[in-house]
Amino acid sequence: MDFKDYIRVIPDFPQPGISFKDITTLLKNGEAYRSSINELKKMVEHLKIDVIAGPEARGFVVGAPLAYALGVGFTPIRKSGKLPYETIEVGYDLEYGKDKLAMHTDAIEKGQNVLIADDLLATGGTIATSVNLVRQLGGNVVGAAFMIELTELNGRDKLQGIDVFTLMHYE
Template identity: 80%
Template structure:
């Protein structure tokens, strides 16, 4: 399946010069959504994965069904102030701003193999922050899986020791 046929591109959102890749059109198509998760599963199935972590919010709609398909748990990484228990947190840069991510201190046990899943790899800032949070609690990041990669933003460069898997790529 050509996943690009199911992804809406919105110019100048959320600000001028950004070409937003909107996966909501893919998500509303049951066949395309299922196939995207099935294809991500095929890409990562050889990895030894104990748990999948996904950043808020679109990482939830990619990571949770992928965790289900692989029969592993899911760890939400959220914006600060959203988790009810003790957390660790880190600030990160977006391609159009800054934010803070948090994770429960006991979400991952030392030595667990973690796959990070999200909808999009752009600058790599969000995922590099997820890697940092996971490693702070002793997790082992075995890879990162995405529906989309914006190649011209070189997000892979911020993940030099993380294997990256993507379904489709776009120039920025």
């Protein structure tokens, strides 16, 4: 299946010069959504994964079903102030701004193998921050899985030493 057939590209969103890759058109198609999760599963099932962590919000719609398919747990990575329990937080730069991400202090047990899953790898800021959070909690990041990678933004460069698995590449 060519997953790019299910991606809507929106020019100049959220600001001029950005070509937004919208996965909602893939998500609304049950066969394409299921197939994309199954393909990601095939890519990462050789890893010893204890839990998948997914950053808000589209990391939830990739990470949670992937965790279900692999029979492992899922933990959310949220924006600052969104989690009800004790958290750790890390600030980072976005393509067009700044933000903070947080995790519950008990989200990862020391030594657990963690796969980080999200819809898109762009500049790598969100995922590098997610890796930082997991490692602060004592987790071992065994890989990162994405539906889409924007290769021209070189996000992989911020993930040195981490295996990256991607369904689709855009220049």
